Each structure stands twice: as C-alpha cells, then as structure tokens.
Amino acid sequence: MSLGALVLVAAGLIAGTASAGEQAAQAEQAEQAALPASDPAKGLVYTGLQRRKAGPCGPDLLEVKGTNPVMCTHGPDAVPAGLSVKSSVPALAAAAAPAAAAQALAVCEGDGTSGRRVEVLYVHGSTSRYQQYLETFRSLAEGVDTIFNESAKETGGERHVRYVTETVNGACRPVVRDVQIPDSALNANDWAPLLNAVKAAGYTRTDRKYLQFVDANVYCGIGGFAGDTRKSDSNRSNSGPEYARADNGCWVAGVAAHELGHTLGAVNNNAPNASGHAHCTDEWDVMCYKDGDEVVVRTVCTNRSHDDRLDCNHDDYYHTNPPAGSYLANNFNVADNLFLIKGTGGGGNPQPDTNLARSATASASYTSPWESVAAINDGIDPPSSNDTVNPRWGTWPNSGQQWAELTWSSNQTLKRAQVYLFDDNQGIDVPSSWKLQYWTGSAYADVPGASGYPVTANAYITVTFTQVSTARLRVVLQSTGTSSVGLLEVKAYAS
Known part of the structure; x- marks a missing residue:
C-alpha cells in the first residue's frame, strides 16, 4: 500500500472516531432542537430545560x-x-x-x-x-x-x-x-x-x-x-x-x-x-x-x-x-x-382522610426506658428508619414477638393503616415479619383481607384491609434472631 493510501486510511479512522462523538452531540442537539422557542413576553422560557428520551423524565416531559x-x-x-x-x-x-x-x-x-x-x-x-x-x-x-x-x-x-x-x-x-x-x-x-x-x-x-x-x-x-x-x-x-x-x-x-x-x-x-x-x-x-x-x-x-x-x-x-x-x-x-x-359526598366517597391514630392512646408489650411508646402516634413523619432526632419506640434488649397498639375511647371505622419501621443498626432491626390485629370485643384477630406486609425501611408501609369497627389496633412484630424491634409512626384511616 502506498504512503498516500495509508494516510487516507488513517484519516478515515480518525474521522470515524470523531464522527461517533459528533453523532452523539448531534443527537443531543436534535433533542434540544425539539424544544419550542422561548417567548419571554408570554412567560415561555425554556432556558435550563432539556428533553432526553432516555432520561428519567422520558420522551414526553x-x-x-x-x-x-x-x-x-x-x-x-x-x-x-x-x-x-x-x-x-x-x-x-x-x-x-x-x-x-x-x-x-x-x-x-x-x-x-x-x-x-x-x-x-x-x-x-x-x-x-x-x-x-x-x-x-x-x-x-x-x-x-x-x-x-x-x-x-x-x-x-x-x-x-x-x-x-x-x-x-x-x-x-x-x-x-x-x-x-x-x-x-x-x-x-x-x-x-x-x-x-x-x-x-x-x-x-x-x-x-x-x-x-x-x-x-x-x-x-x-x-x-x-x-x-x-x-x-x-x-x-x-x-x-x-x-x-x-x-x-x-x-x-x-x-x-x-x-x-x-x-x-x-x-x-x-x-x-x-x-x-x-x-x-x-x-x-x-x-x-x-x-x-x-x-x-x-x-x-x-x-x-x-x-x-x-x-x-x-x-x-x-x-x-x-x-x-x-x-x-x-x-x-x-x-x-x-x-x-x-369529604363525605359523592355516592360512596370515603370519609375525611384523617389520621385517626392521633386521637388514640399508645401502649406496648415493652418499651426501652429511654424510648417512648407515645412516639408511634405523635404525628411526626420520620426522615428515615434510623431517626436520631425525633422520639421513637423500641424494645431493646427484648426480642421475639413484640407489639404496640392504639386504643380509642370508642369504636373507630378502619380500612387502612401506615407503619414506619425503626432500624438503628445498633440492636434494633426491621422485623422478620409483622402484621396488624384488631380487637373484636373479646379477642384479637388479624385484620381481614390485608393487602400484604412488606418489610421495608425508610418509608411508610401502607396496608389496606376489609373495613373493621374496633377500639384497638395492634401492630405485632416478630424480631430477627436476638435483635429487637421498634416503630417510629403508625397511622390509621377510615378509607
């Protein structure tokens, strides 16, 4: 192959490499070109916005x-x-x-x-x-x-x-x-x-x-x-x-x-x-x-x-x-x-979405002396399962099955609950399993038709169930091994 041919091949390879980068840039420019033109007089300012088909907002946003x-x-x-x-x-x-x-x-x-x-x-x-x-x-x-x-x-x-x-x-x-x-x-x-x-x-x-x-x-x-x-x-x-x-x-x-x-x-x-x-x-x-x-x-x-x-x-x-x-x-x-x-109208619309737990009294199977069972319905939304700022309920050093419950002065109509688990990575861990029970008037029973009990940290877990009328709602937790368990917040709703 002649020197001239080698030069042409090398130039082609370099151009091909540059072309890949240029193609990516051109693709991005094409996506940006799809944005409408800004019209500041109408408040239509698109500076700082971008459309990325593969981005988290998808092609439509x-x-x-x-x-x-x-x-x-x-x-x-x-x-x-x-x-x-x-x-x-x-x-x-x-x-x-x-x-x-x-x-x-x-x-x-x-x-x-x-x-x-x-x-x-x-x-x-x-x-x-x-x-x-x-x-x-x-x-x-x-x-x-x-x-x-x-x-x-x-x-x-x-x-x-x-x-x-x-x-x-x-x-x-x-x-x-x-x-x-x-x-x-x-x-x-x-x-x-x-x-x-x-x-x-x-x-x-x-x-x-x-x-x-x-x-x-x-x-x-x-x-x-x-x-x-x-x-x-x-x-x-x-x-x-x-x-x-x-x-x-x-x-x-x-x-x-x-x-x-x-x-x-x-x-x-x-x-x-x-x-x-x-x-x-x-x-x-x-x-x-x-x-x-x-x-x-x-x-x-x-x-x-x-x-x-x-x-x-x-x-x-x-x-x-x-x-x-x-x-x-x-x-x-x-x-x-x-x-x-x-609200209450609309042919079967739910009752007001009020957290009924706020009007209940909290109690538990056991509470660590430095913790508070009243924390479970104080209305404070935790920043994470390892909340080091707000009050918490924990059972250290007790393990096995533990419970915390809400008691009202009269029966409440309940259909949904939210639970936030406590996990401090220092002896209190999320449970191996848990469930909701209600007081029938003579005994505790599992809430009927529960949607499931995932064990999730750093978020509220929402459980829906068949409507019950009860004066007590209990969260029952089974610890993992010798670890203790705890809760940061429990909410209860009529709808």
Whole structure:
C-alpha cells in the first residue's frame, strides 16, 4: 500500500472516531432542537430545560437541568389573557383587608402541620413585599381551595387542599412562609437556580407540595409534573418535594390552581382529551388551553365560568366517584391525591382522610426506658428508619414477638393503616415479619383481607384491609434472631 493510501486510511479512522462523538452531540442537539422557542413576553422560557428520551423524565416531559434529584416538568405555561408577565398583580386593596381577614378555609385538618400538605411560600430577593402581599397570598391559596372543592361538588363530592395552616384572628388560614433567596437566583431565566436556593433554605420535605408565589417577572407559571398514570397510593404525584411556581404577573387563583394541579397529577398524556403536553383540549377548564401548534381545542363546556373549574365533563383527571370502567376508574385520578382532604359526598366517597391514630392512646408489650411508646402516634413523619432526632419506640434488649397498639375511647371505622419501621443498626432491626390485629370485643384477630406486609425501611408501609369497627389496633412484630424491634409512626384511616 502506498504512503498516500495509508494516510487516507488513517484519516478515515480518525474521522470515524470523531464522527461517533459528533453523532452523539448531534443527537443531543436534535433533542434540544425539539424544544419550542422561548417567548419571554408570554412567560415561555425554556432556558435550563432539556428533553432526553432516555432520561428519567422520558420522551414526553422535560428535565430541569442542574437539580438533584432530577425534576420533571411539562414546561412553562403561557400567560392567560388579561395578564402580563412583566406587570405585577396589585396587592389586595387596604379597604378590602378587614373583610379578607374574616375569611377562612372551609375545612382544616389536624394540627395544621403533620402529614402530606401543601405549603405556601413567598419567594423574593433583597426586596421583600411580604407584609404588603400577605393577605393576598392567603386569599389566593383559599381561592385555589375553592376551585378544587367547587369542582368536586360537580361530581357530588367534596375535596379540599390540605394546607399547612395556622389560626389568624380565630380563623384557620394557610401559612405563608417568607423565603429570601439571592437576587441572581430569583431573576434567572432558568428555574434551577431558584429551586436550588429554595431547597437550600430547607424546603425539601417529602410530604410537601410547595406552592411558590415568586416575586419575579420570568414565568407566568411552571410546575413539576410526574406523568405517572398508575392508580396507586405509590403514584409519584402522591409524594414530594414538588414545586409549583407563579410569578408576580400571574398572582391569581386560576394560575396557582393550574400549577398546583400539575404537581398533583394533571393532566396525564393518556387521558381521553389530553393535549400531549400535560393539558387538556376540551374547554372551558383550568388545565386546558392550546399548548402546541398541532393541538386543536374544542369548546365542550360552554359556560366560560368553568375556566375556574377542574376537568370539563370530569373524564380526564378529576372525578370524586368515577363510573366503573371509565378512564378515571382505571388510571390516576387527582381527586384521589393524598394531598387533598376527602369529604363525605359523592355516592360512596370515603370519609375525611384523617389520621385517626392521633386521637388514640399508645401502649406496648415493652418499651426501652429511654424510648417512648407515645412516639408511634405523635404525628411526626420520620426522615428515615434510623431517626436520631425525633422520639421513637423500641424494645431493646427484648426480642421475639413484640407489639404496640392504639386504643380509642370508642369504636373507630378502619380500612387502612401506615407503619414506619425503626432500624438503628445498633440492636434494633426491621422485623422478620409483622402484621396488624384488631380487637373484636373479646379477642384479637388479624385484620381481614390485608393487602400484604412488606418489610421495608425508610418509608411508610401502607396496608389496606376489609373495613373493621374496633377500639384497638395492634401492630405485632416478630424480631430477627436476638435483635429487637421498634416503630417510629403508625397511622390509621377510615378509607
């Protein structure tokens, strides 16, 4: 072979090697090119978002780059008619403040902090308007609750947002946190810096959805979205932390309800009237609009006032009692989201999703002197099975079969329980097996029809069973070898 031929072969090999890298880069560029063009005047800012077909968000959702863990979103939402991304919504007028102060959430639950809740944040930089807008934010959050409940009434039910709450002038109101972050993170044309700054401020709880009123003019709104269609309590839309954002040009209840709706699971792309971009196509509806050039929107619910209600005809994402065989009977239904308070209406809807364990008295077969059996129903959600901060129930050095139980002053209707196991890696381990028993009035019996008793650390274990009426619920644990056992929390529900 001639020298010239060898040079050509070598050049071809080098080009081939470079071509593989170039092909990967070109593939990534092609995926990025699939993103819509940014339109800042409409709040449509795609900087900092990426689409990776093989990524955790899949081909249908976008990733927020620079967050850990990866956060998925459908992308930014366009500003509704009558609003401007660049003009701040005025604060509630001073003359309206006395009337507003008399407002209250229609339904509040428990101690206002424990369990899955929506927490309202006012996020700002070096300039704060917290006192000026506090009543506005409370009223907007209450307006979101009204949207969810009035929409539930359309299917004969009742649903309320389970906010973090406090008592204000004798009324139950949503708590509004004052969160200051660097100006650079607040005003970035990219959601990740703000998200990371809010997380650094401590808003990372797995039992929280964070509704953010952001004092910036970047987006109208944007929200996290899981895109999980599974009809299960383990659906990713039932967990946090998750974040919904509305900037100051869109501080209205409809936008806040829209972005919170995304975090609660609306609208999955396999729904009958899905747009393919986490919205719907059958107006009028809080979650519906033309979100792509290829999307055709139809006016199905002709009353324009339904633009402040969820799910036109209640066949895509929100129904308190969906008909058997319907889409929402077989796929995830936002009305079942565990961050909502469930009412009593709607043709067989469950009783309020109240943790009945909080009103019980705890006792046990044995409790280590430095532990507390009262820990099992104190309402504190553990950060892990090896919780070194909060009270715990443990039986060291006792091993074998041990139990802890909840006793009420009268019979309770129970159908579901959640158990969080204690494991400190120092003599207390997760059990080899465990089960739930109830008091029949004369003896203990295993709860009927239990869904199963997995032995899982670092998470609540949910067990459903055939409804029972009882004044006592017992958790029975069998230790592994000479290890002891323990519990961090037990919750009990009527539905």
